Amino acid sequence: MTFVRPVFRHPESPKNALGYTKKFYEGALSTLCAGCGHDSVSGAIIQACFEMAVEPHKVAKLSGIGCSSKTPTYFLANSHGFNSVHGRMPSVATGAYLANRDLMYIGVSGDGDSASIGMGQFVHAIRRNLNITYIIMNNGCYGLTKGQDSATADFGSINKSGAANLYQAIDMVGLALELGATFVARSFSGDKDQLIPLIKAGMSHPGFALIDVVSPCVTFNNNVGSTKSYDYTREHIEATAAVDFVPIMEEITTEYAEGDTVAVQLHDGSTIHLNKLAPDFNPRDRHSAVSKLYQAKASGEILTGLIYIEPETRDLHSLLNTTSLPLNTLEKEVLCPGQQVLDNINASLR
């Protein structure tokens, strides 16, 4: 257990545009290990939803199986949640999204869930451009089963038992870029300043938004020699830019120095400001993103930030030309062709 949360809250806690305090966005107490990176990511989701003033009951939170997949219990108590089957959250989320396009979907997964058992579903959700904010809490190991290496563990990374990983790592960011994902970001659970605006931007993106978050496992993969430890990640992080997210309703007040800033307008009118942008990098150019990712990899750095975005994109419903009404609201009068049609069909089969 991480902590005991105080029941008392400041009576004048700030309220968001809907009049809710942050408490309204919290969930049950976490049962993860004290210091687990995942709890920080949950905190960032809560903060992002609070700041964005989303209606919690208009959010559906889905996950697979694993430590990371437990976290939807720990945020947005007023949202429906679905802790599905190991590696199969993308399909459940796809079905849910097909049924109701008006909800906001947050998918939480882990490296075991998405890079191994659920690789097939992860890949195809990207291919279909499912409108979801897909957060991978990536710690390079299987926590619930006591620390086995996962498929995202780097080659040669030393696990807690002292063994070096024999295999190449699967880079979920590189994979998503290759697959044509329309929003690709990487962050670190210890960098809320970067993570919160990325989650906000991901939620505003009208397609598949991958946020691969390095989220260290304090119990099984935080040792010296691990490339997914807190220390290693802090030492090797290379941000593409500082990220700031400005929702559509807010006036832009911050002054940005010219030259090193890119403002990306999202589909819904909100803006992501990327400050202190790395030179020779354009997040709207997939080629540039891939090249930047490889450069960072070659120099042993972990590239974070918004790596690629395609703001104008067609999501699954758009591709399928589905009605703008949620399918789960259609009534029998619309759905059932009726007796006359059936009489005609019967006649045609004689």
Add this chain to the structure above:
Amino acid sequence: MLNDFVIRFANVNGTGSASANDMFAKAIFRMGIPVSPKNIFPSNIQGLPTWYEVRVSEKGYLGRREGIDIMVSVNPQSMPKDIANVKSGGYFIYDSTKELYKDFIRDDIHYLGIPMMQMCMDKFADPRQRQLLKNMIYVGALSALLDIEIEVLQGIIQQKFKGKEKLVTANYEAMEMGRQYAQEHFTCPFPEHRVARRDLVNDWIMMDGNSACGLGAVYAGATVLSWYPITPSTSLADAFGKYAKKYRIDPETGQNNFAIVQAEDELAAIGMVIGANWNGARSFTATSGPGVSLMSEFLGLAYFAEIPTVLVDVQRGGPSTGMPTRTQQSDLLIAAYASHGDTKQVLLFPSTPAECFSMMGEAFDLAERLQTPVLVMTDLDLGMNENMSPPLKWDQSKPYDRGKVFNAEQLEQMTERFGRYLDVDGDGIPYRTIPGTHPTKGSFFTRGTSRDEYAVYTEEGPAYVRNMDRLVKKWETAKQYVPGPELYQREKQSAFGMLFFGTTTYAANEARDLLTEQGITLDCMRVKAFPFSQEVQQFIDNHQRVFIVEQNRDAQFKSLIVNELAINPAKLTSILNYDGFPITADVIRQKIYEQLVGKLKPPFAEHEPGEPSESEVSE
């Protein structure tokens, strides 16, 4: 005999024979004579032998009958086997463009050679046309040999090629050539076999079960289909798409009031179905045995987390890849107890296209009423053949049963805490809420892990047991909702009973009549659903001995009966058929007769060499 024979067409896959053969069967149907065509096709796109078998039965028997009276052979590849399969005294019609090999001559059958290829070469220039219209030559010849009304065939051609006058003319010509050739060279019609107009098909239709299921899903209000291609269920998904495009596109916006996703595999297909149903849309998938194996884990989730789910299993020969293009009823056990742990799944057993259609409606109502998976168990024989069927019926006045779902208003007025898995009504069925309904009430966490009545994770033994016991109570409740069995007699007439389901019904009905002729009366019951209702128990209790007819090796239906009911297994005798061909009445008759009277002298049923017939009795 008049209106009573079996004709088989031996064709090459991918040569357009299916269309001509369908016309042949449809013509007999339109003459008011009961007919049952069956495709016997390979797992292949082009080149391998394929057969089409039509049984014509004045008495209205629609099951397969062994023994081929007339063979139409246009496939030299399978010719030796095809000749061997003709009943003694039967007819072998073949393409005589090349002379028949002497070794193929049997002295107990008639050979009718028609130079079909040569006639086509002389008449038509286009190579593809030559191939396609060859089929119409034998249809024309058959019209003379069997006395099929030519106007009926012409009407079918006109309807089929409406707006393509050139094709109508070419088909007419080819048919006429064949007809004339037969009239000039053979005695027409056959003295033994011919058809004569009757009024025996009433308002019935001809339709394949997969199309009926697809249309049923449209009528039932399904909005999301997710599926993965697999024989023999693919045409079901295609049919849903076809009908949805016709009846579910908003006329004003041009947008679809449905969504179809071809998933990356069966796991994803069922995952999407569960996600959509969880979110309040009616959603389903169609698959076959291998797909059910892959979907098992998710079916366990849907059972345990109580999410409505509809799955159509068009069964084929198993295990493993098995016989992908042959029929069986061999997924019963994996479907009934799909997934690890203690699970029980609701099954429906349609036996006609009309039932495929109506049971899709029942499946969605049951799935939402019971908040659990419902598996519609059809098979290749029903799904992929044009079966004669009563017309499709739909009660338009009956609303969809969306089950126990709290809406925003109900939640608003609720003063107590919402318990997703709370047995409020004492029937084991809890209330659910759909995401997005109410800002502060009714949200819960769906999970495959154990939970208490309020959907909160728990590993407490008593809470887990309470939940598992409630699921059993729900199972008991399900027995009141699922369709009851069909009894074939008002009062008990015999100490012996026969129990069957699904496509076995056709042959079982006929076997019952055949046995009656031999002095053996059987009481019959057709089961339409699992869990079994009390009537099934009573039927078995009331009879000294009950024959259970099914199409698998391991007597899976009998296992279900023994497992679920308080029955002494010794009084149950299985009649099994699992060679991939639909069971025949002769097999059932023979086996039951042997059991009750003793061995008859062979040949009772005509055995076809070259095709395995692995029917046997086990107790």
